[in-house]
Amino acid sequence: MAKQAAIIGGGVIGGGWAARFLLAGWDVAVFDPDPEAERKLSEVLENARASLPALSDMTMPKEGTLRLVGTMSEAVSGADWIQESVPERLELKRKVYQQIQSHSRPGTVIGSSTSGFKPSELKGCATRPEEIVVTHPFNPVYLLPLVELVPGETPAELIESAKETLRAIGMHPLHVRKEIDAHIADRFLEAVWREALWLVKDGIATTEEIDDAIRMGFGLRWGQMGLFETYRIAGGEAGMKHFLEQFGPCLTWPWTKLMDVPEYNEELVDLIAGQSDAQSGQYSIRELERIRDSNLVGFLRVLKDRNWGAGKVLRDHDDARREDAVEEAAAEAAPLELAHLQVLPGWIDYNGHMTESRYLYACSETTDAFMRLIGADMAYVEAGHSYYSVxxxxxxxxxxxxxxxLLGTLQVLEADAKKMHVFVRILRDGEAVATLEQILVHVDSAAGRACPARPEIMDRLRPIAEAHKALPRPQAAGRFTGQRREK
Amino acid sequence: MAKQAAIIGGGVIGGGWAARFLLAGWDVAVFDPDPEAERKLSEVLENARASLPALSDMTMPKEGTLRLVGTMSEAVSGADWIQESVPERLELKRKVYQQIQSHSRPGTVIGSSTSGFKPSELKGCATRPEEIVVTHPFNPVYLLPLVELVPGETPAELIESAKETLRAIGMHPLHVRKEIDAHIADRFLEAVWREALWLVKDGIATTEEIDDAIRMGFGLRWGQMGLFETYRIAGGEAGMKHFLEQFGPCLTWPWTKLMDVPEYNEELVDLIAGQSDAQSGQYSIRELERIRDSNLVGFLRVLKDRNWGAGKVLRDHDDARREDAVEEAAAEAAPLELAHLQVLPGWIDYNGHMTESRYLYACSETTDAFMRLIGADMAYVEAGHSYYSVxxxxxxxxxxxxxxxLLGTLQVLEADAKKMHVFVRILRDGEAVATLEQILVHVDSAAGRACPARPEIMDRLRPIAEAHKALPRPQAAGRFTGQRREK
Known part of the structure; x- marks a missing residue:
């Protein structure tokens, strides 16, 4: 039988929890007196269904059943996990726990989504205070893995079983070993928030400028390494101690309006450098740099695919470079170097080789880049023209x-207003691992027939095709499948 | 002729600038008295060459030439841009500007990479103070687009020309309109740093726990939206004012040790809500949620491909689910739902359709997921066995x-110890847009010949194959290319 989760409070956070449990195969009962609860819940669920399964490479479990119930007792009786996400008012939360515990099975974890309260504050006069723990998630709850787990007077077995449940629904429980206001992550968020309010209030920056200052720079770093691992790299070969010595003095400088700083001394330096060694010491700085760079390239390509944030900067840069790139391409008889790719773990098959489809992918990345270069881009297609490969x-x-x-290069074999004939090489260390010969026809999409390309396209294509006439014709051009290879 | 950049100070930051300029086609002269400068520089360049071109879909310009020069005058004479990245000592920086300006061409921008100093501090007794601006980049300089541009007494034309240069090398200049210590982004970094030092010092969390608190949660959000846009979404339909009213009071709570807070009042609320409307008002909250979720799925898949950070959580979750997933798969006669994909802007060709290679990609994502499901994963391959598609x-x-x-499903047609015969459907709204029939043979990779699969694989494969015997055989199974289609 499916496990049962009780969700008390069905807003953005409670709804996110409900989605996590449901998509992990749990049955879920939600209690929320808000008359709009059902609509709000279904909106969060719709978002979750459209995104969470894309993270999995296993079959998803059969989705559990969702019930919106009229009383708290109905929600919690028989529940294997109870998640409380009611508004941040201590008295309200305490009252809710009283009601929950008079109907829930003893030994059931009651996780609170509270941003700020500590378990010692939450318990109040609870019947079974040991069941009350903080399980603080991050919005969107159905995608972000982090959950801060702050136990109260909770026995070790119950903590372990809570971690197991959280992992089973795809989350990463971060065990906060000492309770503290706002746990860990929200303390950072609050610090940044306070500083940001000063900047807006003092007219230094707008909300948009502040957001750009984050998402075009350190925000990208923090999606893959945190504060300390990033600074370990910044310290370079000289290491974390060097970084600390360089930036230690800034602690007393007005680099933020928040001046309540810890004392900077040798003890603190040793503590941090030692913890950083334990955390990242298995990698050299050079290895960490490459890991970081590969992650950042991945993030930036994701944003470029979506034309958002830092990815929009990359697209605009490509567009701005177009005319120069065409001019350079026409100035020299050389295949154009258009696509730079690295074979990722997700690209290889179970023989350790790049999968078949990725060769074709590498080739089409190359021809696509060529289309953008000559201006046959999205806007051109939307205006009714396009190239079809025949x-x-x-x-x-x-x-x-x-x-x-891998480097994808393209050589134009022939081109006129109605068609082009191109030859693509996928090179590794200068040697071809795959080649592709293709004929593309220019079409009027609405009419569905061939037609001459627009003059601005030909103005870019013609000089490149001219320059490429000086190139030797590839041996593989004009081959038919199965033709005997020449020595 | 190529433009000339002078890089004064060739450490991690100066080297990153050198790489940006070189790969954008500029000639670069570096002055750095460090005897190790050449080696350090070449390491940064190697990293940049291995990553930056992967962000571009245009041909890269011809890389400029790099000279390591022995004097500052040699570096700056004839330079079109001068970038100073010497250590953070005000007197040193002022002395450097004196030397630079006695050899540089009047009207040339001198950008300082300083993290903390303001232009009014930097200028000292400079001959031409108007040329000295802050251009503060973020490490790795060759990948992250952000550069904070803080002009001093700089005329408007010089500011515009500085922005143009920065954009031309692929960066996003954020114009900081009022100078302030540590500009904008580093004020946030400093605030988080101060709070983090408290947490380590007080024994609340280790450096590793702090990094996980960032990169498993809000760090992922900040790579694509910043602080305010993220909170705008959190406010939900009720909007930014609602969010502010909810979290305004926390400003006076001990949610960080940094208690020097601005006064929270209606004026501040209106200021922020108004700026947020101007920034994000063109999107509804639902639209912002979908943009955010799509970005986050992209980031998380990047990390999963690399088995790093939050991506490792996803992989571990898949592994933990394997046996349950096999059991569920064997319990029902239904094609297995294995791959959930969304057609992204980068996946479509210039006809607005998904490119050919992505159909094959979707199919191989589906069969790959099936291989992982039955345990024929990387570790299995490394141990010397594999499936080859024949x-x-x-x-x-x-x-x-x-x-x-798109949903990729897989049906097992036949399976024995030496081979399997599968049928993949790529569905959109339940209708197939593509199908793939494939025969895979189990091999001993070293011997290079077929051999029986290991028992643990067969234990998973056999019950699924048994269950699928009850499924109708797909019409397309057994077809040859060109065969007449039945009605």
């Missing part, structure tokens, strides 16, 4: 492996 | 479009 021949000559860097 | 037949029946959600 014939393709592909050859595989090598096996790309995990971590290999 | 024959494939694919059909395209529909055009997937931007934003479409």
């Amino acid at each position: 014939e393709t021949h592909m050859m595989n000559m090598g096996e790309a492996k995990l971590g290999d860097r | 024959e494939t037949h694919m059909m395209n029946m529909g055009e997937a479009k931007l934003g479409d959600r």
